Amino acid sequence: MAQKRIASFRLLRPLLATAASAAVALSLSAVAMAEPTNLALGRPYEVTAWEPNPEHEKIAATYPDTNNVELTDGKVDDSANLYNDAWVGFLRQGGRTVTIDLGREANLSKVLIRFLHAQGAGIGLPNMVQVSFSLDGTKYGPAMDLTPQEDVEKDATVIPFAADLQGVKARYVQVSWDNPIWVFVDEIQVLGE
Ligand SMILES: [Ca+2]
Ligand SMILES: [Ca+2]
Numbered sequence: 001m002a003q004k005r006i007a008s009f010r011l012l013r014p015l016l017a018t019a020a021s022a023a024v025a026l027s028l029s030a031v032a033m034a035e036p037t038n039l040a041l042g043r044p045y046e047v048t049a050w051e052p053n054p055e056h057e058k059i060a061a062t063y064p065d066t067n068n069v070e071l072t073d074g075k076v077d078d079s080a081n082l083y084n085d086a087w088v089g090f091l092r093q094g095g096r097t098v099t100i101d102l103g104r105e106a107n108l109s110k111v112l113i114r115f116l117h118a119q120g121a122g123i124g125l126p127n128m129v130q131v132s133f134s135l136d137g138t139k140y141g142p143a144m145d146l147t148p149q150e151d152v153e154k155d156a157t158v159i160p161f162a163a164d165l166q167g168v169k170a171r172y173v174q175v176s177w178d179n180p181i182w183v184f185v186d187e188i189q190v191l192g193e
Contacts (some may be wrong), residue, residue, distance in 0.1 A: 040100050044072075045099060045101070071185060071187060082123060087185070090183045091182055094178065096177060102173065107192050113175055114159075114187045116186070121182075124183065126183055134171070
């Protein structure tokens with residue numbers, strides 16, 4: 001009888017330990033999930049064309065960045081309608097670099113940029129999307145790749161590109177992409193705390 005009790009206690013002990021560590025893990029992830037916010041929301045930014053061409057700029061004004069706030073205003077178009085005002089159209093000129101000033105140093109956990117994929121309308125995805133970071137707005141660290149979060153073969157849809165970050169502290173965030181013909185973007189998010 002006594003032997004039986006010891007045996008069942010031995011079985012129970014590891015189960016209790018597992019339950020305790022699961023409870024700790026659960027409370028840690030609840031804390032981690034509650035914190036990050038979009039620090040780019042409402043922040044100013046500058047867009048630089050790699051090979052500026054005024055003629056291309058004039059044509060792209062059909063799909064404007066009204067008041068130069070659309071890339072960080074929080075307004076997006078999940079319906080993937082290229083005529084929706086949320087989209088900003090970029091035409092050729094090699095590529096673009098968008099520099100966002102977060103206004104303060106922050107610990108960053110993720111960068112995400114939303115592209116429209118509408119091949120039938122001649123709106124494609126970049127071949128390369130990168131991000132780099134700076135504390136002072138002058139010296140930038142090495143560039144990191146952002147990768148597609150959806151199947152890039154899907155057409156007439158929104159394809160976000162993103163990178164998860166660890167231990168990145170920065171005030172300035174530069175997102176760059178090459179710009180084959182038309183590229184449409186509706187939002188850039190920088191998550192952190
Ligand atoms: Ca927007
Ligand atoms: Ca627009």
